Amino acid sequence: MNNTVVYDEWKEWATPKQCEYIDAVMKAGSIRGAARELGVHQKSVQTAIKLARKTAITHGFSPEHDMTKTTPEGYINKGVSTLYNADGEIKAQWVKTEREKEKQTQLILDMIRDAAEELKGKSPRIKCPKVDNSDYIANYMIPDIHTGMFAWAEETGDDYDLKIAEEFLIGAVTRLVDATPPTETCIIRNLGDFFHTDNMNNQTSRSGNLLDVDTRWSKVLMVGFKMMCTVIELALGQHKAVNVINSIGNHDDQTSVMLSIALDAYFNNNKRVNVDKSPAKFHYNQFGKCAFGQTHGDSVKPQALGPIMATDRPKLWGDTEHRYWFTGHIHTQNVWEFPGCIVESFNTLAAKDAWTASKFRSSRSLSSLVFHEEYGLSERYIVDVSRLRK
Numbered sequence: 001m002n003n004t005v006v007y008d009e010w011k012e013w014a015t016p017k018q019c020e021y022i023d024a025v026m027k028a029g030s031i032r033g034a035a036r037e038l039g040v041h042q043k044s045v046q047t048a049i050k051l052a053r054k055t056a057i058t059h060g061f062s063p064e065h066d067m068t069k070t071t072p073e074g075y076i077n078k079g080v081s082t083l084y085n086a087d088g089e090i091k092a093q094w095v096k097t098e099r100e101k102e103k104q105t106q107l108i109l110d111m112i113r114d115a116a117e118e119l120k121g122k123s124p125r126i127k128c129p130k131v132d133n134s135d136y137i138a139n140y141m142i143p144d145i146h147t148g149m150f151a152w153a154e155e156t157g158d159d160y161d162l163k164i165a166e167e168f169l170i171g172a173v174t175r176l177v178d179a180t181p182p183t184e185t186c187i188i189r190n191l192g193d194f195f196h197t198d199n200m201n202n203q204t205s206r207s208g209n210l211l212d213v214d215t216r217w218s219k220v221l222m223v224g225f226k227m228m229c230t231v232i233e234l235a236l237g238q239h240k241a242v243n244v245i246n247s248i249g250n251h252d253d254q255t256s257v258m259l260s261i262a263l264d265a266y267f268n269n270n271k272r273v274n275v276d277k278s279p280a281k282f283h284y285n286q287f288g289k290c291a292f293g294q295t296h297g298d299s300v301k302p303q304a305l306g307p308i309m310a311t312d313r314p315k316l317w318g319d320t321e322h323r324y325w326f327t328g329h330i331h332t333q334n335v336w337e338f339p340g341c342i343v344e345s346f347n348t349l350a351a352k353d354a355w356t357a358s359k360f361r362s363s364r365s366l367s368s369l370v371f372h373e374e375y376g377l378s379e380r381y382i383v384d385v386s387r388l389r390k
Helices: 005-012 016-028 031-038 042-058 103-115 160-177 218-237 257-266 302-312 314-319
Strands: 075-086 090-099 136-144 185-190 241-246 273-274 281-286 291-296 322-328 335-340 341-345 365-372 376-383
Touching: 005 042, 016 031, 016 042, 016 185, 042 160, 090 218, 103 322, 103 341, 136 160, 136 218, 160 185, 160 218, 160 365, 185 273, 218 241, 257 273, 281 314, 291 302, 291 314, 291 365, 302 335, 302 341
Parallel strands: 136 185, 185 241, 241 273, 291 322, 322 341
Antiparallel strands: 075 090, 136 365, 281 291, 335 341, 365 376
């Protein structure tokens, strides 16, 4: 079977853009020729072809039919599999490849930045509230929303899909903003796993676990971006300055970075919004005598977070009296007090997927916490999921 036939089979599961690239490769006879004909970078065509092949394999296409015998530029060879016939002649052969991780990450970031340029400065004007309350800071906790996850009530106990995720998040944040005092500054803390999947293969990028996903990946990204824009706009009606921190989760290593870049571009025309674009696993900030740390919680034990803050930010540690860490990941509310700091994990609004339903149980809610610059934690507001179902 030649490559033309293979490409044709991939098109059954490819996106319209991938089909366009596949057609161009078939016509030009090479990826380089297709890129020249389309007027795009060769790496863009390579990436589209690779993703189309991965999706085809996910849906049952056998990689044994792929007769690729060379390693494309930008990939590293992971091994060659060969099938021989009874006479010892090569009947089929395929090369197992993987794009070099650094080049892949850079390519994705470049593509995201290009797309973000189209969003630049598109946010609507929102009247600045009259607030004179600089002694307090509000923190809106948004852990593990898992946008795009699909759950069936008959199997997991509750329904959950893209529409429900949007309704629950916006409904909860609306209630929290109404209840939370109108402080001059607030922080929207996305504690990770805002998106359920990091790629169109509906698998976790680190371990390759299959995920229950509702609708197309591109639609999930668009709706998720819209959800966070609405959250920020709601906060702008209550607070003069809105800071946004998107933690990297184990479900959204790359889409979390995409979200920050896109939000920063969209609110580029609003000086009251500041989006932290750092891809770091640990984020820190200070408010008076309060020190705050934020991370998803998948890569570290709670008891290690105090020493990590003291090591990463010794001046922050020394200048403050009240130190807090905010995490997600485990979907349950826990508060641990360790020497020098308090670590808290938060409930999520998301329902259980099939895998989680077989192992865990926890409450579902969203919270906002208000801190005084000198005395630390002052107020807490909670919206339980039961209020959102009415």
